[in-house]
Amino acid sequence: MESHYKNHQSSEVPAVCRVCEARHGGVCGTLTPAQLFELNRHSTRRKIDAGNELIGQGELVSHYSNILSGVIKLSKMMADGRQQIVGLQFAPDFLGRPFLCESTMTAEAATDTEICTFPKSLIERLANETPDLERRLHAQSLKELDEAREWMLTLGRKTAQEKVASFLHMIATHIDPENGEQNTFDLPLSRADIADFLGLTIETVSRQMTKLRKDGVIRIENNRHVTVPCLERLNAAAGND
Amino acid sequence: MESHYKNHQSSEVPAVCRVCEARHGGVCGTLTPAQLFELNRHSTRRKIDAGNELIGQGELVSHYSNILSGVIKLSKMMADGRQQIVGLQFAPDFLGRPFLCESTMTAEAATDTEICTFPKSLIERLANETPDLERRLHAQSLKELDEAREWMLTLGRKTAQEKVASFLHMIATHIDPENGEQNTFDLPLSRADIADFLGLTIETVSRQMTKLRKDGVIRIENNRHVTVPCLERLNAAAGND
DNA sequence: CGCGCTCTTGAGGAGTTTCAAGAAATGTGG
DNA sequence: CCACATTTCTTGAAACTCCTCAAGAGCGCG
Numbered sequence: 072m073e074s075h076y077k078n079h080q081s082s083e084v085p086a087v088c089r090v091c092e093a094r095h096g097g098v099c100g101t102l103t104p105a106q107l108f109e110l111n112r113h114s115t116r117r118k119i120d121a122g123n124e125l126i127g128q129g130e131l132v133s134h135y136s137n138i139l140s141g142v143i144k145l146s147k148m149m150a151d152g153r154q155q156i157v158g159l160q161f162a163p164d165f166l167g168r169p170f171l172c173e174s175t176m177t178a179e180a181a182t183d184t185e186i187c188t189f190p191k192s193l194i195e196r197l198a199n200e201t202p203d204l205e206r207r208l209h210a211q212s213l214k215e216l217d218e219a220r221e222w223m224l225t226l227g228r229k230t231a232q233e234k235v236a237s238f239l240h241m242i243a244t245h246i247d248p249e250n251g252e253q254n255t256f257d258l259p260l261s262r263a264d265i266a267d268f269l270g271l272t273i274e275t276v277s278r279q280m281t282k283l284r285k286d287g288v289i290r291i292e293n294n295r296h297v298t299v300p301c302l303e304r305l306n307a308a309a310g311n312d
Numbered sequence: 313m314e315s316h317y318k319n320h321q322s323s324e325v326p327a328v329c330r331v332c333e334a335r336h337g338g339v340c341g342t343l344t345p346a347q348l349f350e351l352n353r354h355s356t357r358r359k360i361d362a363g364n365e366l367i368g369q370g371e372l373v374s375h376y377s378n379i380l381s382g383v384i385k386l387s388k389m390m391a392d393g394r395q396q397i398v399g400l401q402f403a404p405d406f407l408g409r410p411f412l413c414e415s416t417m418t419a420e421a422a423t424d425t426e427i428c429t430f431p432k433s434l435i436e437r438l439a440n441e442t443p444d445l446e447r448r449l450h451a452q453s454l455k456e457l458d459e460a461r462e463w464m465l466t467l468g469r470k471t472a473q474e475k476v477a478s479f480l481h482m483i484a485t486h487i488d489p490e491n492g493e494q495n496t497f498d499l500p501l502s503r504a505d506i507a508d509f510l511g512l513t514i515e516t517v518s519r520q521m522t523k524l525r526k527d528g529v530i531r532i533e534n535n536r537h538v539t540v541p542c543l544e545r546l547n548a549a550a551g552n553d
Numbered sequence: 554c555g556c557g558c559t560c561t562t563g564a565g566g567a568g569t570t571t572c573a574a575g576a577a578a579t580g581t582g583g
Numbered sequence: 584c585c586a587c588a589t590t591t592c593t594t595g596a597a598a599c600t601c602c603t604c605a606a607g608a609g610c611g612c613g
Contacts, residue, residue: 145461147461147462147464147465149465149469149551149552150551150552150553151551153469153470154469155464155465155468155469157461157464157465158461168454169450169454170450170451170454171454175458175461176461199443202440202443202446205443205446205447205450206446208450209410209411209446209449209450209453210411212450212453212454212457213409213410213411213412213453215457216453216456216457216460217416219457219460219461219464220386220388220398220399220416220417220460221388222464223388223396223398223460223463223464223467224388224390224396224398226464226467226468226511227396227467227510227511228390228394228395228396228511229394230568230569231568231569261591261592262591262592262593263591269468270467270468270469271569271570272569272570272571273591273592273593274569274570274571274592274593274594275568275569275570276592277592277593277594278569278593278594280592280593281593281594293577293578294577294578294591294592294593310390310391310392311390311391312391471600471601472600472601502559502560503559503560503561504559512601512602513601513602513603514559514560514561515560515561515562515601515602515603516600516601516602517560518560518561518562519561519562519601521560521561522561522562534609534610535559535560535561535609535610
């Protein structure tokens with residue numbers, strides 16, 4: 072490994088990064104080959120099984136991560152156990168809250184996930200050197216802000232039916248369809264997670280899914296596998312125009 | 313005016329900025345005197361009466377603003393008229409969505425407001441020159457993101473009672489108290505606005521305010537004027553730990 | 554003083570939750 | 584590969600929260 076780093080030409084990007092799924096969409100895309108090498112030297116790839124916690128509410132944040140594959144859920148919990156998912160991050164999103172030491176929420180793998188982790192301090196130094204990186208991080212924050220506000224509208228003003236349809240529509244447009252032809256995918260979240268995301272109970276989510284199925288807006292197989300024959304109908308059920 | 317600008321020494325900040333309420337908290341704080349002069353030349357102060365719209369959903373964003381005084385509400389509307397307030401901005405917050413041309417929401421003055429406006433292009437150029445400014449804008453985005461996620465928990469998982477108490481607690485801690493002794497303030501929002509903020513109806517907000525009053529958690533005069541004898545009791549009513 | 558506006562209060566009803574049970578999918582060990 | 588246990592999801596009935604509709608009270612204003 073050592074020699075590998077010593078021999079590189081500064082115009083080449085590290086081999087690991089060259090084949091990395093998140094390389095262009097992710098936050099590393101703005102870095103120079105030399106910076107990538109430095110980042111690479113301090114980064115580790117990790118697999119995280121569904122349900123495992125990356126970081127807990129109130130813990131110290133020492134690392135940032137790029138999501139290479141899978142879905143991460145960010146959630147907040149009240150003292151009495153009520154829980155709300157406040158964000159879903161898909162590959163190749165960047166995970167971590169700049170400028171803050173203590174996490175205000177829990178990050179947990181919703182599906183089996185692969186991430187690339189690096190120390191907070193290193194990213195912050197690179198961001199100082201590289202305005203493009205700083206801007207990229209800023210852009211991601213703004214994207215998350217837009218999404219959060221979109222969900223505030225959903226949480227505050229939509230009916231259970233519209234909430235569930237909105238969720239399915241979001242997933243349908245964020246997950247790569249397995250099948251080019253039709254819009255078909257596996258839900259990355261359990262009914263309990265969906266409920267926590269939409270501010271509903273499991274039972275209500277289930278009932279609304281059943282209703283959407285009976286109305287022909289979606290098809291469901293094995294509970295997790297969903298097909299959307301017509302995205303526009305789903306969008307209409309979600310209350311969007 | 314012309315001569316004023318010609319005669320300045322580059323180490324002095326413009327007179328208007330020197331007495332500006334938002335100078336240090338706001339986004340201008342990071343700029344050099346020379347940059348402040350340039351910004352100042354292209355900026356205008358405006359007063360906006362309560363209820364007036366700054367920018368509408370779907371309109372083009374050509375200007376950014378610093379809020380000098382007052383409260384601005386950011387809201388989203390559905391096709392059928394249902395509305396949700398997705399953010400409240402207090403002086404000296406910065407108003408505007410970097411990197412985006414079309415506004416995804418409406419910005420409206422909740423109270424009589426004074427702002428300082430400048431063209432989007434100028435701020436973006438200054439942000440390129442000044443990493444500190446870019447970082448300041450980033451920090452503000454992150455603050456808004458944190459607030460949005462906090463409200464997602466409120467919208468999704470709290471009861472009407474807790475929602476109203478949460479709102480009052482937020483206002484109590486964001487508005488400068490008129491009176492050093494006790495926590496007393498004028499609500500910047502009407503019952504209708506509060507309802508749109510909390511995902512409730514006017515009637516429910518009213519009922520919960522009455523209940524909080526009868527329980528002795530708050531005192532109300534003239535509908536708008538609120539006193540909080542004990543912030544901790546209010547916080548408890550809001551469901552926070 | 555009457556008019557309009559905002560806020561409050563009440564009664565009834567719709568939508569969601571709660572509680573409880575059953576069905577379907579998933580995993581385990583023989 | 585099949586019984587059995589476990590988890591996840593669905594369905595039903597009753598209860599409760601919040602909404603809708605309706606009327607009245609309080610306040611500012613011409």
